[in-house]
Structure formats: structure tokens, C-alpha cells
Amino acid sequence: MKSYIDIWKHSFDFRGSLTCRPFWTYVCITLxxxxxxxxxxxxxxxxxxxxxxxxxxxxxxxxxxxxxxAMVRRLHDTSRSGWWLLVLLVPIVGQILMITYLVQRxxxxxxxxNRGFGTMEVDEEFDPEEVYGKDFWDVEEEEVAEGxxxxxxxxxxxxxxxxxF
Numbered sequence: 001m002k003s004y005i006d007i008w009k010h011s012f013d014f015r016g017s018l019t020c021r022p023f024w025t026y027v028c029i030t031l032x033x034x035x036x037x038x039x040x041x042x043x044x045x046x047x048x049x050x051x052x053x054x055x056x057x058x059x060x061x062x063x064x065x066x067x068x069x070a071m072v073r074r075l076h077d078t079s080r081s082g083w084w085l086l087v088l089l090v091p092i093v094g095q096i097l098m099i100t101y102l103v104q105r106x107x108x109x110x111x112x113x114n115r116g117f118g119t120m121e122v123d124e125e126f127d128p129e130e131v132y133g134k135d136f137w138d139v140e141e142e143e144v145a146e147g148x149x150x151x152x153x154x155x156x157x158x159x160x161x162x163x164x165f
Contacts, residue, residue, distance in 0.1 A: 004029045010073075011066040014082060018073035019106055026070055030063060071102065079107045 003022035037059045045055060072082035078101055087094040 001029075007070050008066055011069055014069050014072045015076075016073055017077035017106075018070055019077055020074075020103070023070055023074045023102065026067075030067070034059065071098075074102055077106050078102075078104045 003025045007018070007022060007026045034056070038053070038056050041049075041053050041055045046052065049055070051057075068085070071085060075082055075084050080101060084101060085098070087097050090097075
């Protein structure tokens with residue numbers, strides 16, 4: 001559910017990438033919501049509303065941009081441009097081709113920057129010894145004094161930035 005909300009938060013973000021699991025979570029939840037909204041339209045609001053399926057049309061309009069941006073970011077994750085969405089204009093073949101692109105494994109590390117969900121940017125040129133000095137990895141274990149527990153040795157006073165205890 002968190003990935004569904006995250007996709008809605010990034011509705012207008014067409015940059016970055018989106019891994020397979022959050023994308024298909026969004027698709028499944030949206031599909032179930034469509035079914036619920038259509039059922040409400042048919043069974044509850046059919047005689048009250050002047051236009052049939054008005055609630056479903058509103059729900060579709062709200063999901064259009066969000067779904068579009070999610071598909072573009074998913075295509076980026078498979079090392080394709082968002083312009084590949086235009087293949088959906090080709091009847092039948094375009095839809096089949098798009099589904100095969102959307103289910104493919106992540107290949108974004110090769111060509112696109114991973115700025116989407118579930119990814120992390122890594123600075124390949126970062127050298128901890130250069131930044132923190134040669135003693136960065138040399139961690140000496142402190143002896144625990146009598147009457148102290150091991151957790152006391154890792155107090156704030158003993159913390160040196162960059163050291164791993």
C-alpha cells in the first residue's frame with residue numbers, strides 16, 4: 001500500500017525509474033478500485049445520477065496522469081524512453097508489446113540514473129580513506145570496565161564521526 005501512495009505522490013514526476021513490484025502493485029490496486037467504483041455506479045448511483053458511469057469517468061480522469069507517469073518511469077527502468085508509450089496507438093500488437101516491456105526485469109543500472117523507488121544513488125568515486133583519513137577502517141575495540149555493559153562503551157562521548165562501532 002505504501003508503494004501505491006508513493007506513486008500517487010509522484011504523479012507528475014516523469015524522471016527516474018520505477019521497479020517492477022511497486023508498478024504492478026499500483027496496477028492491481030487501481031484495477032480493484034475501478035471494479036469497486038464501477039459497481040457503485042451500476043448498483044447504487046445508476047438511478048440517482050443523470051449520466052451513466054459518471055463516477056467511473058471521474059476516477060479514470062484522476063488516474064490518467066498518475067498511470068502515465070508510472071508507465072514512463074517503468075519504461076525507464078527497462079532502459080527505454082517514455083516515448084515508447086506511443087506504441088499503444090498500434091492496435092493489438094502495441095498493447096501486447098507494451099505489456100512485455102512493462103513486465104521485463106530491471107536494466108536501468110546500465111543507461112538510466114536510478115532515481116525512482118527502491119533505488120539508491122551511489123557515488124562510485126567516493127573514497128572513505130581520502131575523506132576521513134587512513135584510520136577510517138581501523139576500529140579498536142574498547143574493553144568494558146567493571147560495572148558497565150557493552151552498550152555504555154558506545155555512548156555519545158565515544159562517537160567519532162565516520163567510525164563504525
